[in-house]
Amino acid sequence: MSRHVKAISREEHLRFVAARPSVSHLQTPAWGDVKPDWRAESLGWFDGDGTLVGAGLVLMRPLPRLRRCLAYLPEGPVIDWGAADLEGLLEPMLGYLRSRGAFSVKMGPPVVARRWSADAVKAAIADPGARRLGDVEATVREDGADEIAERLRGMGWRRAEAASEDAFAVGQPRYVCQVPLAGRSLEAVHNGLNQQWRRNIKKAEKAGVKVVRGDQEDLGAFHELYVETAERDRFVPRPLGYFRRMWTALTAEDPDRMRLYLAHHDGEVLAAATMLTVGEHVWYSYGASTARRREVQPSSALQWRMMCDAHEGGAAVYDFRGITDTLDEDNHLLGLVRFKVGAGGQAVEYLGEWDYPLNRVLHKALGLYMSRR
Structure with a gap:
């Protein structure tokens, strides 16, 4: 069936997202407003009858001093990845992005390849012969994922290497940790916590830790803890303006898209975190805590409150996001x-991110540039 790709309005894009049980928050129209250094555009896939059958948020980053750009669809696009004619969905996208000046396309198919249960991960950590999770036998191998990867290779796509931490790098985690909530009572979810988690939640409760929902005015308190966390855990923190922009953009699209939670104890905020929701999928997005009074377990109390609220809201999964x-x-x-x-x-492995060089010279030059930074 003949398909074509063209730009669509934010409203069309959002309606498409709202009609699906789960779409990455990185594939919502508002996410483009969070990334002002990129030019954002909503794309639509149409079949021969003119019906919208797919959508995606593409972010385009201009190459310095050239009128060409890197095109990036984080955790997208939202198409039928199991379609028999996958080529017929991706080739029109490449043609459209080439016309928009893209020299290279990066995408992250939202396709799960393997899953490891909590017990399987625990056993792997205890095994002195196991070095990486990917080398350990998975609890579940998802049907069709390997075939999709082979088809992508056959089309000329190549799995991307992990991006380095710098201003031009892009990349989403290939491995994440997700707590399944669908079809489970809150008691069953609680019973799924290990003994240390349950003990820490009780400690926080006995110590009088109170977890509350914050608002935009509390982002400053969150950010102070976040900067402290960055120093302790050795990563580069984002500025406060980034989180303010996130709040403004995401809550304008949906008042409940982004939440902020804070754990208080004796009048002091000891931990805080942001939570994002799209359909039945909830993400723990950014977390922060102080090293002070860690014995009262504010982070455990915070996470449990967020998991409870996600469960109450009908979420199918609580996503802790990236793990190594x-x-x-x-x-x-x-x-x-x-x-x-x-x-x-569960530890969950996605297919990872894939690159397609539309201009091999510029694509290779960018790779060399990035490797030297």
Whole structure:
């Protein structure tokens, strides 16, 4: 069937998203407003009858001093990835983006490849012979994922290497941790927490930790803790203006798209986090905490409140977002894996991000530029 791709309005894009149970928050029209250094455009896929059958948010980043750009669809586009004619969906997109000046296209198919249960991850961490999660036998291999990867390779797409941390780099995590909520009672979710999590939640309750929802005025308090967290965990923090822009853009699209939670104890905010919701999918987005009074377990109380609210709101999944695939005890990020999996989360591997060079010379030049920065 003949398909074509063209720009669509924000309203058309949002209606398409709203009609689906789960779409990444990075594929909503408002996300383009969060990224002012990129030129955002909503794309629509139409079949031969003119029916909108797919949508995507593409972010275009101009190459310095050239009238060409990198086109990026984070965790998208939202199309039928299992379609027999996948080529017929992706080739029109490449043609359209070439006409818009793109020299390279990067996308992140929202296709799950493998899942590891919490018990499987725990066993892998305890196994001295296991070095990376990807080398461990998965609990579930999703049907069709390997075939989609092979078809992408056959079309000329190549799996992207992990992006480095700098101003031009892009990239979303290939491995995430998700707590399934669909069809489970809150009691069952609580029972899925490991003993340490349940103990920490009780400690917080006995200590008098109170978790409340904040608003835009509380972003400053969140950011102070976030900067402290960045120093402690060795990452570069985003500025306060980024979170204010997120709040303004996302809540304008949907008042409940972004929430802020704060954990108080004796009049002081000890932990805070942002939560994003699109349909039945809820994400723990950014977290922050102080090293002071950690014994009262504010972060555990905060996460449990967010999971409870997600469950009450009918979410099918609570997504902790990215984890490392390392199982190395010397890696400081392994503690984060333990924390997230301890909440009963599954380790989930997506197909990762894929590149298509529309201009091989410029694509290679960008790769060399990035490798030297």
